[in-house]
Amino acid sequence: MTATRTAMILDAGFASLPLQRAIKTAGFTTLVCSGKPHDAGMKSADIAKVQNYADCDAVLAIAREYKIAAITPGVTDVSYLTGSRVAAELGLPGFDTPDVSDTLFLKDRFRVWAEQQGYPIPRAVRGAEEARHLPFPLLVKPIDAYSGIGITLVQQAAELDDAVAKARSASQNGECVIETFCQGALYSHSAFIRGGEIVCEFFVDEFCTVYPWQVNSSSLSLSLTESMRDRVSECMQTLVRQLQLVDGLLHTQFIANDNDFWLIELTRRCPGDLYSRLIELSTGVDYSSEFVAPFLGCQHATAFLARRPAHLRAIARHTISSDVDTHFTGYLFAPLAARIIETIPLKLPGDRLEPAPRDRAGLVFAEFDDVAELARLTPQLKNYFSFKTT
Template sequence: MEKIMNKKKVLLLNAGHTEIPIIERLKSRNYFVITSGNREDMPGHKMADKYIKADYSDKEAILKIAEEEKIDGIISCAYDTAYTTAAYVAEKLGLGGHDSYEKACLLHQKDNFKSLCVKLNIPNPISTPFFEKEKALEYIKTADYPIMVKPVDQASGIGIMRADNEDEGKIAVENAFEKSKEKRIVIEPFIEGAQESFVAFVVDGRVMICTACDCYSPINPFLIQTETMPSKNFSILKEQLIGITEKLFSELDLVDGIITLQYIVKDGIPYVIEMMRRCLGNRFLYPVSYVTGLDWYDALVCSELAEDCHNMKIDEPIAKYAGHHAIMSTHNGIFEGIEIPDEIMEHVIEFDELFKSGDIINDYMKERMGYIYYKYEDMKEIEVAAKSFNERIKLKVK
């Protein structure tokens, strides 16, 4: 008992499939892990030393837990509202490892971030923010379609819709306001182009290591299903993306750690649409680790616990090209299993099956039955494979 009580305590703000690698890294460092979140059925809670039910978007509730448990560190999860909560708690308790609460809100709320992009001359689809539904509905009467309508404070495509006319615009505005916790939305022009993500680990304001990925969203256009890396445009856009990243760190004096930019490439220009300083969904950091040689989950833990990140170990990459694919259905029903051909499995490093036979698929546009994490040695081969997974991986759903 005394040995356990001498362990440093870390509060992790969720415990889903995405956060399990963080729990594993914390346990390997001998931390006492406390998990939170509203859902008691999250698999990571069983791995933690303690679970305390609370909404991670409720910063005062999380602060109360942190104070009562006398935590030594706090780590976010794969949601923007959790990152701002972690920043708030860290600031209140002097824990370090996070940007100030003000900066976290500036970066992770879409209207604030887009205003910052304009100020810093970072290419982006110019957004118009709205705090009142009536004004947004008036705006769409004369909007230049197509447009994108987004809540300012959601992730994983929640609440995002494209509208090609006023009728669709009305539906999109209603939907975005409904999904926004802050009841704020942005409307911006739709940019036609390739969607990519750039992820970097930054120390002392300089990019230490980075890569970028191509993004594919064939089932739900606003939920990335498959990503392969490095992206086709990485070598061309790398210096420009590093410049944008280091400009953000310099302007805001951000703390060491991870940053991800999502952008649309049009005419050779990366138009930034999203920014995150948090753990990423889909265990995205697995393939990032494969192609860079850095354990990005360990790096994330190191930075969010305010440890020294200068000498992170970088090994020889295990893959030239790597990626992840979320196994999704094209309709609702009863899940009965997954069949993956041998010619795909020979490239798979890890296969996580999240549904079991008999589970109900209630929302096929969002739910993932499982994930594969894979490697290839040729860019064209991985691109062809990624585009074929939905057809070649067979789901049994009735």
């Protein structure tokens, strides 16, 4: 009997489950590494190792112990940054070099590089004194946090010191970046690269209606013009070539208005909260399998059918969350002109539900009859999908 190869996954959260399934479908044994032993991915793994994957040396030791054939990130920045270092040490595919990875993932480093290269980004500085010379309002962010944790919108100079302290306390490295606040709508661009070229891409409308710096409602974009899509795509293609990015996903959040756009965050991990499922339901593209393929060393058997796949179904994704610390007892669904097609529970009755962005009660995918209703109601989904506390 031929032994299967082992692929290590650096994430056990619920949003990594589609990636784990895709890896198993590709014929690999899954070795999941996480410091959270009760997370969903640990329960479905072939092998589960309780280890904080921020510790590169510990992860490398486990990788060598199990003689892994592949390593994949999950939906966190740390999973990719650790993975890039372990992959470089073991000669495994799918990751950019650690230096390129740091340039993309660390907000302060990316801002410096992008400004030098002339990319459209907010103006940014590192310290409060420098920031006093920028036009207000300003956003103060940790350089390496996620889900909007530690972010403050500052309206005047007197608020800077407290905002900087908050951001630094949320940063693993104790550092922050201060940038000009760009006015516009929030979008994401998710692109698959093959041979240095973007061969398939998706644009998504994103809304932050509970916590202002964390997306909780989204759908395939209906508001972004074709000309703006072309401009963003050309910009990202230039970046792919300039940094010589390896095959795989490049996921970008950006802000756009009628005339301009600004790159906000770039990542090469899989976006969270089952973004992969939103794309799969909306277009039929197997996003999860395409994401893991380069890390597994898989050759692409078929070409994408279109660079911008058709919007086949009017699907919205909503993350149910709270703006206060409370306890969850069940879901509340108000009448809505849509069909609930999937619900992913993340809490049990009686569980504590912390305020967003640190917690969530569940996810809902809903299908509308037409894109007009999808566009109208997606920004309002928090009024239809909620939870009980008593």
